[in-house]
Amino acid sequence: MISHLMAIALGLVIDRIVGDPPNWPHPVRWIGSAIRRLTERWNHRPNAFRNGFLLLGTIALGVFLIVYSIVSLAYSVNIFLGIAVEALLIASGLAQKSLKDAALDVYNPLVDKNMALAREKLSWIVGRDTERLDESEVTRGVVETVSENTSDGVTAPLFWAFLLGAPGLWLYKSINTLDSMVGYKNDEFEQFGYASAKADDVLNFIPSRLTGFLILVMTQNSRSLTLRQRLAEWLRDAPKHPSPNSGWLEAATAVQLGIELGGWNSYRGVESHRAQMGTPVYPLEARHITETITHMQTVTTGFFILFAIGGILFGIA
Numbered sequence: 001m002i003s004h005l006m007a008i009a010l011g012l013v014i015d016r017i018v019g020d021p022p023n024w025p026h027p028v029r030w031i032g033s034a035i036r037r038l039t040e041r042w043n044h045r046p047n048a049f050r051n052g053f054l055l056l057g058t059i060a061l062g063v064f065l066i067v068y069s070i071v072s073l074a075y076s077v078n079i080f081l082g083i084a085v086e087a088l089l090i091a092s093g094l095a096q097k098s099l100k101d102a103a104l105d106v107y108n109p110l111v112d113k114n115m116a117l118a119r120e121k122l123s124w125i126v127g128r129d130t131e132r133l134d135e136s137e138v139t140r141g142v143v144e145t146v147s148e149n150t151s152d153g154v155t156a157p158l159f160w161a162f163l164l165g166a167p168g169l170w171l172y173k174s175i176n177t178l179d180s181m182v183g184y185k186n187d188e189f190e191q192f193g194y195a196s197a198k199a200d201d202v203l204n205f206i207p208s209r210l211t212g213f214l215i216l217v218m219t220q221n222s223r224s225l226t227l228r229q230r231l232a233e234w235l236r237d238a239p240k241h242p243s244p245n246s247g248w249l250e251a252a253t254a255v256q257l258g259i260e261l262g263g264w265n266s267y268r269g270v271e272s273h274r275a276q277m278g279t280p281v282y283p284l285e286a287r288h289i290t291e292t293i294t295h296m297q298t299v300t301t302g303f304f305i306l307f308a309i310g311g312i313l314f315g316i317a
Helices: 002-017 027-042 048-077 079-091 096-111 115-123 135-182 194-203 205-218 227-240 246-257 287-316
Strands: 261-267 270-277
Touching: 002 079, 002 096, 002 135, 002 287, 027 048, 027 135, 048 079, 048 135, 048 194, 079 135, 096 115, 096 135, 096 287, 115 135, 135 194, 135 205, 135 246, 135 261, 135 287, 194 205, 205 227, 205 246, 205 287, 227 246, 227 270, 246 261, 246 270, 246 287
Parallel strands: none
Antiparallel strands: 261 270
């Protein structure tokens, strides 16, 4: 148990300081390549729905067994080698620094009033059209992305790392990657991606809600609301989001910052409206980007402490 916690702690530190060097090989790229090859082979009617489950099982089980074998071999050689290898595998599955860097890539030109560059950088991390967005809408895009991905990219992988070690983290990451590649409700993937999308929803169900709750209790509330008031607004707004999990993060962020998220977005020229969350006490400004980054870092630390204490107590029991 202690070696496992040490690996997670070391992985968190590595990810926060080093992140993902752009020229290093990354497991998600390999997983993505495997998904693409199998999708080309299996995404054909009338068996697309069945083959979607086959894809999910093949990728998720394959990734889990590969990582399990690597970690087991490392620990069998030496406990310190095991901790180091597991920590590196955990660090490569987290996204603290990459999320922060992506957000700051938009924030810096935004505060310099270089809107063209800010819009361009935003287009790298969101799917919506960005060419005509003003400061508030650019800020909203970044805040929503960082908020949602605090669970998707950080605390949900941590949750599964605490339960199943690096193999559990990469089981989650493989399913999350599947969802991002085939989990679309369109003619091409609606049947084939169904299993992957639902599996991702299930694996993120607890982490997203726990992370949203920690945002409410661990970060500063801009309106000095009581916890009861924060919870009431959070519970009111979170279910409005079309995703079963993302709303719990974005609603918590909106409550704490006193802003409104959601509204109109354009995707390839097609307007789409998403229900608003939060009370717009303050207009969206660039400063909310850095505050959302602080939320991510604070909650990540709290998430680790919470589960580390629980793990130690459970181990002692």
